[in-house]
Amino acid sequence: MPGKRTDVISWDEFFMRAAVAASLRSKDPNTQVGACIADTNHRILSVGYNGTPRGLEDDEFPWGTAENPLYDKHNYVIHAEANAILNYRGSLKDMDGATVYVTLFPCHECAKTLVQAGIGEVVYLDDKYDGTEDNLISKNILDRCGVSWRQMSLAAE
Numbered sequence: 142m143p144g145k146r147t148d149v150i151s152w153d154e155f156f157m158r159a160a161v162a163a164s165l166r167s168k169d170p171n172t173q174v175g176a177c178i179a180d181t182n183h184r185i186l187s188v189g190y191n192g193t194p195r196g197l198e199d200d201e202f203p204w205g206t207a208e209n210p211l212y213d214k215h216n217y218v219i220h221a222e223a224n225a226i227l228n229y230r231g232s233l234k235d236m237d238g239a240t241v242y243v244t245l246f247p248c249h250e251c252a253k254t255l256v257q258a259g260i261g262e263v264v265y266l267d268d269k270y271d272g273t274e275d276n277l278i279s280k281n282i283l284d285r286c287g288v289s290w291r292q293m294s295l296a297a298e
């Protein structure tokens with residue numbers, strides 16, 4: 142009898158690759174972010190990427206930053222982590238202790254939202270805003286609220 146395959150990808154890699162796949166849907170020309178929420182039974186609950194709110198045409202959207210807040214993408218885009226939570230159609234109770242896999246370390250607004258949704262762990266790929274005020278606040282929120290965070294990497298193909 143042939144033995145089973147053993148060189149399968151890990152759960153971490155599986156969920157992070159789902160987050161990366163979601164990020165490929167983002168129309169943001171500068172930073173594409175994907176998030177995948179997995180529960181403690183290794184089930185994917187939801188995925189999301191950074192994009193405009195429903196109804197705001199993302200093809201016509203000004204995807205840049207601007208001095209005038211009216212024309213700055215940051216004031217319109219829904220972040221990947223928030224979208225992953227909002228896309229979930231089940232009970233929020235399911236998120237208790239779940240892990241979010243995200244391609245970029247969460248901002249402080251998303252950190253608050255993740256805490257409030259019951260997320261227990263953040264696993265991220267990139268932390269390109271490490272050390273910025275927003276990033277430090279985010280880490281402070283996660284630490285103080287008992288949400289653990291760790292970085293992982295994906296092997297190049």
Ligand SMILES: Nc1ccn([C@H]2C[C@H](O)[C@@H](COP(=O)(O)O)O2)c(=O)n1
Pocket residue numbers: 169171172173174190191192215218219220221222245246247248251
């Ligand atoms: N954890 C994060 C951080 C940022 N985003 C989104 C918001 C913007 O679309 C983009 C950041 O743009 P940048 O300031 O780097 O030009 O990424 C997110 O979804 N989740």
Ligand SMILES: [Zn+2]
Pocket residue numbers: 220221222247248249250251252
């Ligand atoms: Zn955010």
